[in-house]
Amino acid sequence: MHDSMDDIAKQAHQGSVAAIIQILNQKLADGRVRTRAVFADGVLHLLCEAPIVEPLECSVLVNHIQKILEDIAPRNIRRVNINSRIVQEQQLLWLEEISRNPDHLLWSQEIILSKPNLLQQGIKALKSPKAEPRKKSQLPKLSSRKLKENNHVRRSFVGGMSLIVLLLVGWFVYDRLISSPYASTTPQEPTPPPTPVSPSTTATSTTATPSDPFTEAVRLAIEADAEGKTANTAAQWLDIAARWEKASTLMNSVNPDHPRYEIAQDRVILYRQNSQLAQQQAQQRQSE
Secondary structure, eight states, rough: OHHHHHHHHHHTTTTTTHHHHHHHHHHHHGOOEEEEEEEETEEEEEEEESSSSGOOOOOHHHHHHHHHHHHHOOOOEEEEEEEEEOHEEEEEETTEEEEEEOOGGSSEEEEEEOOOOHHHHHHHTTTTTOOOOOGGGSSOOHHHHHHHHHHHHHHHHHHHHHHHHHHHHHHHHIIIIIIIIIISSSSOOOOOOOOOOOOHHHHOOOOOOOHHOOOOOOHHHHHHHHTTOOOOOOHHHHHHHHHHHHHHHHTTTTTSSSSSSSHHHHHHHHHHHHHHHHHHHHHHHHHO
């Protein structure tokens, strides 16, 4: 269990939105606050929902989320747009929905995550768990030549670690006393969040050929979402589920060098979940 949590923490630190959501939901479970997230245009958009208003109090929840995210220190994520509302029926494209109807939100606030300095990163790396040493009785006997080689390697390693610590301390002093951009106590005004672009606008403005899996997946997602608003029969819901599943497969086939590869990886899971919801609707219609 501990190894699993360590893996999730590492994935969150590397910028995995799914891992970040899992950690946030665990940390906010006492207040019955659930979160959903989408990373788009360099901004992590968060939606916080709860059955009642009290756990969604703006100043408390924003400070709590900012502390959690700064402890995670996700790579390539500095700007976070936090939105809050009373929990509603599951919506497949919630970001587009709150962009069209911002009045349905309790509040919305953008924060800027502070980056850990080099000294903090070095201390965190030194405190990371190490493998448990083997018992002395289990160690194989080494020849004198092997012992000399091991001693040489050990001395080289210790010398290298000492040099790294000195460099980290030097950078910390330079960063704090000479060139730190955070030395000023004047708070910076947060940059207003960009207007999110809906998938429909993206689909009509993109000039990519039909062979682009990202564009084709967005087109299928828009069609599935539109049909889900009028579907009544089990056959219709099964067709919608197939569209979501195909869209998920297309997103999974997007090349790593694609400009929207990170968004595609996040939507692989989202579209697969939408397909499962559509299948559940089909089963309910069949039992009626």
